[in-house]
Amino acid sequence: MRNFTYLSDKRGEERWLSPWMFFVWLLIAAAVAVAVVSFYSASIDAREQENEIFINKLADCLIDSGNLNSDILSDFNIFERCGISEKAFSEKGEFYFNVSFYSIDEKKYVKSVSKGNNEFEILCFLPGKSMPICAKKKVYTLLNSKKYFIEILTGRERNAE
Numbered sequence: 001m002r003n004f005t006y007l008s009d010k011r012g013e014e015r016w017l018s019p020w021m022f023f024v025w026l027l028i029a030a031a032v033a034v035a036v037v038s039f040y041s042a043s044i045d046a047r048e049q050e051n052e053i054f055i056n057k058l059a060d061c062l063i064d065s066g067n068l069n070s071d072i073l074s075d076f077n078i079f080e081r082c083g084i085s086e087k088a089f090s091e092k093g094e095f096y097f098n099v100s101f102y103s104i105d106e107k108k109y110v111k112s113v114s115k116g117n118n119e120f121e122i123l124c125f126l127p128g129k130s131m132p133i134c135a136k137k138k139v140y141t142l143l144n145s146k147k148y149f150i151e152i153l154t155g156r157e158r159n160a161e
Contacts, residue, residue, distance in 0.1 A: 051135035051154045058082060058099060058152050059139050068143040068150075073101065078113050089116040094157040096120035096132070104140075104147035120155035132157050 061082035062072055078099070079086045088095050096116030103110050114121075117132075124134035134155040141148050 045133075047133045047156045048135065051133065051156060054097065054154045055135055055137045055152045057084075058097065058154075059137070059150070062099070062150060063139060063141050066141060068141045068148055070143065073110060073143070078115075086115070091117065093117055096134075096153075096155040098151075098153045100151045100153075102149050102151070104149060106146075110148070116155070117157070121153065124153065124155050 058078075061078075062069060078084065089097070093116055096114070096118070098112060098114035098121060100112040101110040102108070120132045120134060123131050124136075132155045134153060136151070136153045139150045139152065141150060
């Protein structure tokens with residue numbers, strides 16, 4: 001067994017520990033500062049995902065188990081049926097949607113429901129940073145053994161924060 005008595009008489013002095021302590025504090029402060037700056041400088045844009053979620057909500061509302069709801073092609077209020085707030089879709093607002101119904105068997109346009117800023121339909125897929133962010137989806141469905149497809153277009157203002 002070794003003799004450790006030579007360590008028992010030694011004491012740590014503050015003049016040697018204090019600089020290391022400040023160095024560790026500085027290191028921790030720098031790590032926190034880098035984390036905060038990187039967190040707040042990241043630009044995250046969830047508007048494309050919002051459009052996809054809204055398209056899926058509209059499709060789920062209009063289609064039940066692959067069949068188009070029977071009252072859809074007659075007069076219906078899409079806001080009441082789908083639980084959407086009509087206030088968000090003003091003429092010059094931030095949002096837009098268009099749901100178009102087409103008959104595949106008869107090869108014709110049946111009807112369309114749109115609300116919001118109508119300029120989005122033209123501006124949606126143009127390049128540029130100031131253009132709205134949009135998403136489009138086609139859904140095929142049946143109604144009384146007739147084939148239909150529904151085209152859903154949603155848009156959101158790009159520079160609305």
